[in-house]
Amino acid sequence: MSHAPSSSLPTVACAAGGTGGHLFPAEALARELQRRGHPVVIYTERRGAAYTQALAGLDHVVLPARSLEGGLAGKLAAGLTILRATALARADMVRRRVRLLVGFGGYPSFAPALAAKSRALPLLLHEQGARLSMANRKLLRFADGVATSFPATTGLDGFDPARIVNTGNPVRQAILDARGDYPSLDPHGPLRLLVVGGSQSARVFGEVVPPALLQLPVSIRHRLQVSLQMKGDAVASVEAALQAGGIEATVRPFFDDMGARLRDAHLVITRAGATTAADLLSMGRPAVLVPIPQGGSRDEQRRNAETLAAAGVGWCLPESEFTPERLSELLAGAFASPTVLPDAARASAALGRPQAAATLADLVQETLARNP
Structure with a gap:
């Protein structure tokens, strides 16, 4: 973690599950926003934090996370974990003066998204697959916009088409x-x-x-x-x-x-x-x-x-x-x-969308401009 940012540009947060499929696109966006001068933080869980090379030079916060699987007892335990993670994420967002959150799916992204909405912050969801993931489906009603990787993504029925942008899936710089x-x-x-x-x-x-x-x-x-x-x-x-x-x-x-x-x-x-x-x-x-x-x-x-x-x-x-x-x-x-x-x-x-990270960063900045 770092101290609160001194940049004049708004701080942007990314929330990603613990797999590379969620974390790598978040990393690519974070580095693109950093190049543009935005302070950035990534919220993930312990598995995501293990990708040390991907997170090198990026502020990140490891939050407690647990899936909703495992019957009633598992769901209750997961609910308590989400509440704790939401409180931790919210406190960190206040300290950093976060202005917008981009959620990249995976159950660890759920608590930061709830924390962002509790502060009335804009929420963008990025979907990597051809169908909206479970976490993004649950968060869709809170979203201010959705960025997709495929031109046709299922699971978005009822969501305003004007707020859906096909950005592609941000790719690691090494590729x-x-x-x-x-x-x-x-x-x-x-x-x-x-x-x-x-x-x-x-x-x-x-x-x-x-x-x-x-x-x-x-x-x-x-x-x-x-x-x-x-x-x-x-x-x-x-x-x-x-x-x-x-x-x-x-x-x-x-x-x-x-x-x-x-x-x-x-x-x-x-x-x-x-x-x-x-x-x-x-x-x-x-x-x-x-x-x-x-x-x-x-x-x-x-x-x-x-x-x-x-x-x-x-x-x-x-x-x-x-x-x-x-x-x-x-x-x-x-x-x-x-x-x-x-x-x-x-x-x-x-x-192919090799400029996906830049396109998604454009969408982030446009959303920030619409939500001063």
């Missing part, structure tokens, strides 16, 4: 700095495939992708350059098996040069989280999207993947259909065509 043209596809040149999806994808991607690649025709395998993110004891053996099959493969638990690998990729196999989608579109890369199975009202990744697939960005392959045989068939067709991947890359770039 923006690595942007480049889609790599050319020479008939005899390399085919670069990036497979990445985080810890929740390590097992299934590691089980499905290597055998799918080894089923490809020899003419394709010998052109493949694969970067596969995978954790566990099998990393070395999987890399060796791919190389024995004629595939140039790098298998690692983590890639610290993700921007460069994404820029160089002809195709990406990944999950369909909102931040992943924004990175892909900002870079203009096609993808095989394998949404995490969630089901019900929380099926955000499936909605994201289906939206992007319908726009021509790539393919939505549900995990129930994510088999070596199905994936190998899909990849063989894509790699054999001279037009499929470049066309999908153009569709991806057409949806």
Whole structure:
């Protein structure tokens, strides 16, 4: 935390859940507002505070947070936690003279939003997915405006369309700095495939992708350059098996040069989280999207993947259909065509909003001007 700001520009607060999907867009907006001279603070919870690199140089406050799951006792405990977090956030907003809050979803964003409205501050909501998240749905009635990442976002029925702005999803600067043209596809040149999806994808991607690649025709395998993110004891053996099959493969638990690998990729196999989608579109890369199975009202990744697939960005392959045989068939067709991947890359770039952070910052400043 820092002392109360001395800047003549209004202080803006961001509230974000503890996942990277919520925190990274908040970070991108915060840094853009800082560049414009605004003091900024981010309210998050302990998981969000663990993203130390994302929060470096940014004032942030760690608030208590708890989801409403767990039956009556869990809901009562969550209610008490929200009340405590709301009081803490409100006191901090008074001290910092916060003038506006931008909520990025996740249950930890709920208390700061309530604190802001208790002080009659403007509230903007940013939705990263193709459907309004649970926290944003609950806060919608308090919102002065909604910024969306997709041109068509469901869950906004009844909200004034004039107060909905498609800003796109702010992307980390490391991704923006690595942007480049889609790599050319020479008939005899390399085919670069990036497979990445985080810890929740390590097992299934590691089980499905290597055998799918080894089923490809020899003419394709010998052109493949694969970067596969995978954790566990099998990393070395999987890399060796791919190389024995004629595939140039790098298998690692983590890639610290993700921007460069994404820029160089002809195709990406990944999950369909909102931040992943924004990175892909900002870079203009096609993808095989394998949404995490969630089901019900929380099926955000499936909605994201289906939206992007319908726009021509790539393919939505549900995990129930994510088999070596199905994936190998899909990849063989894509790699054999001279037009499929470049066309999908153009569709991806057409949806990309690399200026999303600046556009959202413009909306923040416009809202501040309307609420002196």
